[in-house]
Amino acid sequence: MSMFSIFNVSSSAVSAQAQRLNVVASNLANVDAVAGPDGKAYKARQVVFQTAPMGSDDAAGVRVSAIQESETPGRKVHDPSNPMADADGYVTHSNVNAVEEMVNMISASRSYQNNVEVMNTAKTLLLKTLQMGQ
Amino acid sequence: MLDKMTNRLDFQGTALLLRAERQRLLASNIANADTPGYVARDMKFAEALSAATGGSQGKGAMSVSQEGRSGDYGTSAPGHIPLPGFSERSTLGYAVQTQPALDNNTVDLDRERAAFMDNAVRYEATLRFINGNAKTMLSAIQGQ
Numbered sequence: 001m002s003m004f005s006i007f008n009v010s011s012s013a014v015s016a017q018a019q020r021l022n023v024v025a026s027n028l029a030n031v032d033a034v035a036g037p038d039g040k041a042y043k044a045r046q047v048v049f050q051t052a053p054m055g056s057d058d059a060a061g062v063r064v065s066a067i068q069e070s071e072t073p074g075r076k077v078h079d080p081s082n083p084m085a086d087a088d089g090y091v092t093h094s095n096v097n098a099v100e101e102m103v104n105m106i107s108a109s110r111s112y113q114n115n116v117e118v119m120n121t122a123k124t125l126l127l128k129t130l131q132m133g134q
Numbered sequence: 135m136l137d138k139m140t141n142r143l144d145f146q147g148t149a150l151l152l153r154a155e156r157q158r159l160l161a162s163n164i165a166n167a168d169t170p171g172y173v174a175r176d177m178k179f180a181e182a183l184s185a186a187t188g189g190s191q192g193k194g195a196m197s198v199s200q201e202g203r204s205g206d207y208g209t210s211a212p213g214h215i216p217l218p219g220f221s222e223r224s225t226l227g228y229a230v231q232t233q234p235a236l237d238n239n240t241v242d243l244d245r246e247r248a249a250f251m252d253n254a255v256r257y258e259a260t261l262r263f264i265n266g267n268a269k270t271m272l273s274a275i276q277g278q
Contacts (some may be wrong), residue, residue, distance in 0.1 A: 013165030058158060122161065
């Protein structure tokens with residue numbers, strides 16, 4: 001039954017978008033972080049989506065091919081009393097752009113909703129097909 | 135005799151299969167709405183249906199336009215050898231970009247969602263046609 005692969009396609013998209021939301025959450029949580037796990041300032045992460053073939057060439061799912069760290073320099077704040085301050089008294093914060101992340105979050109949640117709706121519609125259609133001839 | 139009875143059902147069954155396939159195609163487009171470089175696909179339903187039924191739908195069934203390259207399998211002259219793997223997919227096309235995106239993604243989410251809903255309704259309509267046909271046949275057989 002070819003309609004069943006809609007669930008594969010949409011669920012791959014849903015999990016990819018969930019991963020994107022996860023990354024956004026971690027970026028937003030670290031927006032003011034001075035030091036990351038390695039002692040350096042946290043770097044914003046972004047997911048990279050890639051089309052994943054699902055059997056036939058008309059069913060294309062999504063997968064997260066990589067998670068990239070942003071290489072833009074972090075915000076420098078003059079705060080000599082901070083223990084993480086360098087010789088000149090500057091503290092390097094994370095390079096997360098909170099506005100960008102909020103936009104990213106809204107986009108991810110909309111895409112998530114779209115794909116859930118697609119699965120709901122496919123489910124309704126399949127149930128109707130099961131009732132055929134009754 | 136039996137052939138005449140099931141002819142129309144065959145046509146509607148093919149239509150239902152194609153609707154399911156288009157539904158899957160649109161689901162792929164919606165799933166890839168954020169993938170960089172993804173090119174949205176769609177099918178011309180009338181062409182796909184006339185190619186799938188070979189233009190031999192039963193009498194009284196919907197008339198389907200025969201224009202376009204239905205079933206020519208990538209050939210443009212009678213002497214050409216048809217391309218392998220070109221048979222069914224020949225009706226698949228690429229959606230035209232309405233608003234160019236920086237990441238070369240051509241999915242127009244509004245259009246895809248509208249098409250998805252439209253296709254879902256038409257799928258259900260085809261289901262009802264099949265149900266109605268089956269009921270008509272059954273009551274004809276029972277003669278009551």
